[in-house]
Amino acid sequence: MNLTLKIWRQNGTNDKGRMEVYPISDVNPEMSFLEMMDVLNEQLIEDGKDPIAFDHDCREGICGMCSMFINGEAHGPGRRITTCQLHMRSFKDGDTVVVEPWRAAAFPVIKDLVVDRGAFDRIQQAGGYVSVNTSGNTLDANAIAVPKKDADRAFDAATCIGCGACVATCKNSSAMLFVSAKVSQFALLPQGRVEAKERVQKMVRQMDLEGFGNCTNTGACEVECPVGISLENIARMNREYLSASLASAE
Numbered sequence: 001m002n003l004t005l006k007i008w009r010q011n012g013t014n015d016k017g018r019m020e021v022y023p024i025s026d027v028n029p030e031m032s033f034l035e036m037m038d039v040l041n042e043q044l045i046e047d048g049k050d051p052i053a054f055d056h057d058c059r060e061g062i063c064g065m066c067s068m069f070i071n072g073e074a075h076g077p078g079r080r081i082t083t084c085q086l087h088m089r090s091f092k093d094g095d096t097v098v099v100e101p102w103r104a105a106a107f108p109v110i111k112d113l114v115v116d117r118g119a120f121d122r123i124q125q126a127g128g129y130v131s132v133n134t135s136g137n138t139l140d141a142n143a144i145a146v147p148k149k150d151a152d153r154a155f156d157a158a159t160c161i162g163c164g165a166c167v168a169t170c171k172n173s174s175a176m177l178f179v180s181a182k183v184s185q186f187a188l189l190p191q192g193r194v195e196a197k198e199r200v201q202k203m204v205r206q207m208d209l210e211g212f213g214n215c216t217n218t219g220a221c222e223v224e225c226p227v228g229i230s231l232e233n234i235a236r237m238n239r240e241y242l243s244a245s246l247a248s249a250e
């Protein structure tokens with residue numbers, strides 16, 4: 001299969017950047033998208049050119065590193081997959097494939113397709129944890145019964161891989177789906193209730209400080225999320241935030 005790739009190249013955060021065109025031939029339809037990018041980079045290196053920088057780690061849909069906007073969709077065509085799980089059989093011979101980095105002010109481009117998602121780390125650091133009593137008298141977590149429905153919902157929220165596709169696909173660059181998943185995974189469990197009010201306030205404050213936009217309920221984030229994080233989490237986070245704000249105003 002022969003393709004024309006149009007790929008965003010940018011030498012650093014302050015570089016204006018530009019699209020460059022790369023024809024590629026004999027692409028095996030069974031290759032993953034990242035393997036195709038590897039082949040292209042090998043060609044560029046053989047030709048003495050600068051290879052295209054892109055993020056990847058696990059290559060099996062777990063780490064959330066492979067942030068690419070392909071033909072106008074976060075993680076490309078297909079649902080419930082990351083870029084590393086996308087295969088070249090999703091394209092046709094002769095196709096033009098446009099590849100861009102995540103575009104959001106809070107995710108500055110470092111180089112080519114690599115963006116800085118440190119904003120997500122700072123939101124997590126603001127409250128996405130449970131403090132643990134390490135005095136030696138720690139209560140075994142299994143000693144607290146959790147209703148199965150709540151455990152399942154908490155688990156679903158915890159499957160967020162922090163990829164940032166929700167931000168990249170949102171017209172407002174909102175991080176509400178990500179933050180709400182991180183808030184919900186604790187809010188639904190008794191262990192997370194102890195610091196719940198403080199947590200949601202701190203994480204939302206950090207989200208705003210990082211420059212993410214607001215949620216206008218268009219739902220694009222849920223559609224493009226590779227692990228199917230539900231909008232229900234945003235509703236839960238809003239309830240948590242409201243009740244925390246009312247409690248601190250008392």
Ligand code: SF4
Pocket residue numbers: 064159160161162163164165166167177178181221224225226227228229
């Ligand atoms: S909510 Fe979904 S799209 Fe957003 S960071 Fe988590 S896994 Fe990625």
Ligand code: FES
Pocket residue numbers: 055056057058059060061062063064065066082083084085
């Ligand atoms: S490389 Fe880890 S999710 Fe794609």
